[in-house]
Each structure stands twice: as C-alpha cells, then as structure tokens.
Amino acid sequence: MKISVTINNKPAEFDVMPDEYLADSLRRYGYLSIRKGCDTGSCGLCTVWLDDKPILSCSVLSMRAMGKQITTIEGVKEEAKECAQYLVGEGAEQCGFCSPGLIMTILAMKRELVNPTEQDIVHYLNGNLCRCTGYVGQLRAVKKYLGVE
Amino acid sequence: MITIKDYALPDTLEEAYNLLNKKRSNTVLGGGAFLRLGSKKIGTAIDLSKLMLDAIEETDEFIEIGAMVTFRQVETDPVLKKFANGILSQAVKNIVGVQLRNIATVGATVYSRYGFSDFITALLALDTKVLLHKRGLMRLDEFLADGAKNDILVKVIINKTGRKAAFNMMRNSQSDYAILNVAVSRLADDWKVIIGARPHRAAIAYEASKYLSGSDLTGESVQQAATIASKELSFGTNIKGSREYRRKISTALVKRAVLEVLA
Ligand SMILES: Cc1cc2nc3c(=O)[nH]c(=O)nc-3n(C[C@H](O)[C@H](O)[C@H](O)COP(=O)(O)OP(=O)(O)OC[C@H]3O[C@@H](n4cnc5c(N)ncnc54)[C@H](O)[C@@H]3O)c2cc1C
Numbered sequence: 001m002k003i004s005v006t007i008n009n010k011p012a013e014f015d016v017m018p019d020e021y022l023a024d025s026l027r028r029y030g031y032l033s034i035r036k037g038c039d040t041g042s043c044g045l046c047t048v049w050l051d052d053k054p055i056l057s058c059s060v061l062s063m064r065a066m067g068k069q070i071t072t073i074e075g076v077k078e079e080a081k082e083c084a085q086y087l088v089g090e091g092a093e094q095c096g097f098c099s100p101g102l103i104m105t106i107l108a109m110k111r112e113l114v115n116p117t118e119q120d121i122v123h124y125l126n127g128n129l130c131r132c133t134g135y136v137g138q139l140r141a142v143k144k145y146l147g148v149e
Numbered sequence: 150m151i152t153i154k155d156y157a158l159p160d161t162l163e164e165a166y167n168l169l170n171k172k173r174s175n176t177v178l179g180g181g182a183f184l185r186l187g188s189k190k191i192g193t194a195i196d197l198s199k200l201m202l203d204a205i206e207e208t209d210e211f212i213e214i215g216a217m218v219t220f221r222q223v224e225t226d227p228v229l230k231k232f233a234n235g236i237l238s239q240a241v242k243n244i245v246g247v248q249l250r251n252i253a254t255v256g257a258t259v260y261s262r263y264g265f266s267d268f269i270t271a272l273l274a275l276d277t278k279v280l281l282h283k284r285g286l287m288r289l290d291e292f293l294a295d296g297a298k299n300d301i302l303v304k305v306i307i308n309k310t311g312r313k314a315a316f317n318m319m320r321n322s323q324s325d326y327a328i329l330n331v332a333v334s335r336l337a338d339d340w341k342v343i344i345g346a347r348p349h350r351a352a353i354a355y356e357a358s359k360y361l362s363g364s365d366l367t368g369e370s371v372q373q374a375a376t377i378a379s380k381e382l383s384f385g386t387n388i389k390g391s392r393e394y395r396r397k398i399s400t401a402l403v404k405r406a407v408l409e410v411l412a
Contacts, residue, residue, distance in 0.1 A: 019153035041182050047248050056248045059182040063156050126324050127246010
C-alpha cells in the first residue's frame with residue numbers, strides 16, 4: 001500500500017505492508033539510525049517523532065504515518081550533534097546503540113517541558129533503557145544540556 | 150507476530166462496526182502497541198483514526214474521553230490533571246515511557262478489561278460509564294463484569310460528581326507493570342475502594358467501601374477498612390508477585406489511599 005508522508009521535512013511516498021511497523025519501513029528506506037532493541041515496546045531505542053511527538057516506531061503501524069510528519073535523528077542532525085557532545089563529555093555513551101533513540105527523546109523533552117526539574121527529566125526519560133552506562137552520567141549530561149541546576 | 154491482510158479507515162462508526170462483524174478475524178485497532186505483542190492473524194485491521202474519537206471534552210456535568218485518546222493526553226490534559234485530585238493522570242503516568250503513552254489508547258485499554266491496568270482501577274473509583282456503539286451506555290463495573298462482544302468502545306463518560314480520590318500502586322521499577330494498584334474515592338459519606346492488578350481485573354471492595362461509608366473515619370477504622378478489603382477480594386500469583394504478598398500490601402496501599410483522601 002502506498003502512503004504519502006513527510007519525512008524530515010521532505011515529502012515522500014512509502015510502499016508498506018498493512019502489517020509493517022514503522023521501524024521496519026524506515027530502516028528499509030535507509031533510515032538506519034532507527035534501532036530495534038527489545039522489539040516489544042519497552043526500550044525506547046526506536047524512538048522517532050510522529051507529528052512532533054516521540055513514539056516507539058516498533059509499535060506504530062506504518063499505515064498510521066499516512067499524511068503525517070516523521071522526524072528521525074537524520075532530520076535534526078545539528079541539534080543531535082550538540083546533545084551528543086554533552087553525553088560524550090559526561091562519559092554517558094559507551095556502545096552507542098541506544099543513543100539515537102535517547103537523543104530523540106531528549107530533544108522532544110526540550111521542546112515539550114518548560115524548566116524541567118531533575119524529577120521531570122528522569123520521568124520523561126523513563127522509557128529509554130541503556131545497558132552500558134547506567135543513568136547517572138546521562139542525567140548529568142541532560143541537565144547540563146538543558147541548563148538545569 | 151501479528152499479520153494483517155487488509156487495512157480499512159472507515160468514515161463512520163456504523164461502517165467500522167459492520168466491518169468488525171463481517172468476519173471473525175477483522176479487528177479494531179487502538180494504538181496497536183498491545184496487539185503486536187500477540188500473534189493474531191488479522192483479516193482487516195479497522196483503523197478508527199477518521200472518526201474524531203481523539204478528544205477529551207468537558208461539559209457542566211461530564212468529562213468525556215474518546216476511545217482514541219492516548220495515555221499521554223490523559224496524563225497532560227489540564228482538566229484531568231485536576232479532576233478528582235488528578236487520579237486519572239496519576240494512574241497512567243508510570244506506564245512504560247512517554248513514547249508508549251503517546252501510542253496506547255483509552256478505548257483499547259478499557260475494552261480489553263486488562264487485569265494489570267492502572268487506568269481501569271482509577272476509572273472505577275469515579276462515576277464512570279462506557280459508551281459502546283451497539284450496546285449503548287453501560288456502567289463501568291457492569292461492563293467489566295460482562296464485557297460486550299464484537300462491539301466498539303466509543304468513549305468513556307465520567308460524571309462530575311465532585312469525588313475526592315487517590316491512586317496508589319506498587320511496582321518493582323518505574324516502568325514495570327504494577328504488582329498491585331488501588332484507588333479510593335469519597336463523595337460525602339459514600340466511599341469506593343478499588344483494587345486492581347490482583348492480578349485479576351480491578352474490582353470494587355464492596356464490604357470495605359460500605360464499612361468506610363458508615364464509619365467514624367478514625368485511624369482504627371481506616372485500618373479496619375483496609376483489612377476488610379484485603380480479605381473480601383481474591384488475589385492471585387504471577388511473575389510479579391505472590392497471592393500472599395499482594396494481599397499483604399493491599400492493606401498498606403488501601404490505608405494510604407484512604408488517608409490521602411481524608412487529608
Ligand atoms: C510494553 C507494554 C507495557 C505496558 N505496561 C503497562 C502498565 O504497566 N500498566 C498498564 O496499565 N498498561 C500497560 N500496558 C498496556 C497499555 O497501557 C494499553 O492498555 C495497551 O497497549 C492497549 O492499548 P493499545 O492502544 O496499544 O491497544 P491495541 O493493541 O490497539 O488493541 C488492544 C485490543 O483492544 C481492541 N480495541 C482497540 N480499540 C478498541 C475500541 N475502541 N473498541 C473495541 N476494541 C478495541 C483491539 O482490537 C485489541 O484486541 C503496556 C503495554 C505495552 C505494549
């Protein structure tokens with residue numbers, strides 16, 4: 001089935017199966033930043049934005065993206081690079097497999113929350129698992145990136 | 150893994166209903182997050198996206214939550230954040246992460262009557278009805294007991310009676326399923342005590358509710374109500390916790406919720 005979408009601000013047409021999930025379609029079309037971790041809706045690695053909201057692309061049918069705006073990390077490269085520098089600076093990156101999903105959630109949080117507290121940050125990032133670093137370095141990095149004391 | 154042969158976006162509820170009842174394998178889609186964990190062979194997936202069921206609306210008497218409203222909408226909606234001490238927002242805010250809450254829908258959750266559901270426990274403490282396309286309006290407790298086969302949940306309707314309420318739960322980690330959840334509400338002398346994730350479906354603890362409604366609400370009677378609740382409902386064992394453990398913590402969670410309502 002053909003669906004029209006806007007991906008990273010450019011119009012595109014995807015040919016998808018009715019039972020295909022967005023993570024698979026995006027990877028098939030070359031958006032390889034999308035990682036499949038748990039594939040059960042629990043780890044946050046496949047996070048992209050659908051109409052500016054962070055979602056798990058492993059759990060949304062591709063058909064649901066019809067007529068919508070998809071944003072992957074490729075579409076917010078500069079901002080993502082800046083955010084990643086903070087993670088690197090705090091030693092909060094190791095294998096890097098979870099980084100695209102984590103950064104997409106951090107950038108979504110930056111847009112959605114005004115003056116978040118440490119508790120707000122932890123709550124917003126609850127759905128992003130990292131098996132290398134623990135979360136202390138990540139939290140330090142995010143707080144610095146957002147300018148939270 | 151699920152499979153889907155065809156995909157339909159009906160223009161009316163009647164069209165969606167007829168399609169659902171045309172073939173046993175036809176299936177309504179909510180967010181699709183839970184369905185994908187199974188292995189259903191779906192004929193036609195019925196997407197309700199065109200039916201404008203994604204709004205939370207407040208009138209003088211009611212709050213109406215459309216079937217396609219997501220848990221993130223419930224969590225962040227300014228009306229729901231305040232209504233009944235914000236228990237609906239509180240109940241959903243620990244369900245996995247913000248990304249899943251942007252997908253999971255109210256209609257799918259309530260229609261499926263999941264035992265583990267945090268949202269259903271909170272809804273049951275309020276004066277809630279569900280609107281089904283064919284069956285029409287049903288009280289939530291009746292719907293939870295009987296279900297409604299091959300129907301479509303259109304919206305959840307909550308009467309703004311002015312209940313004070315509290316929600317409590319126990320989880321091993323923040324985004325895990327609840328081992329137990331509890332909601333308590335009070336409207337003048339009328340109390341409701343609800344326990345869910347037992348792991349059975351949420352249920353009203355009628356005896357405890359009745360006891361509280363006629364009690365002097367001292368520390369002793371609150372403790373007594375919590376004990377009654379833990380004895381009158383059945384508890385079970387699964388990977389999250391044993392029957393005995395659930396029964397034990399139910400007393401503490403009910404007591405805490407009652408005290409929160411009284412505060
Ligand atoms: C990884 C994961 C973890 C979770 N953890 C928790 C948790 O800790 N606590 C908790 O309370 N919940 C939890 N949930 C459940 C979640 O909150 C939702 O209840 C669940 O995902 C169903 O919502 P959905 O929109 O994804 O449903 P779908 O997968 O779309 O549908 C589920 C079922 O409902 C039917 N359906 C959908 N909409 C309607 C309708 N309007 N009328 C009739 N039938 C309908 C579908 O046909 C299907 O049978 C979790 C879910 C996942 C995937």
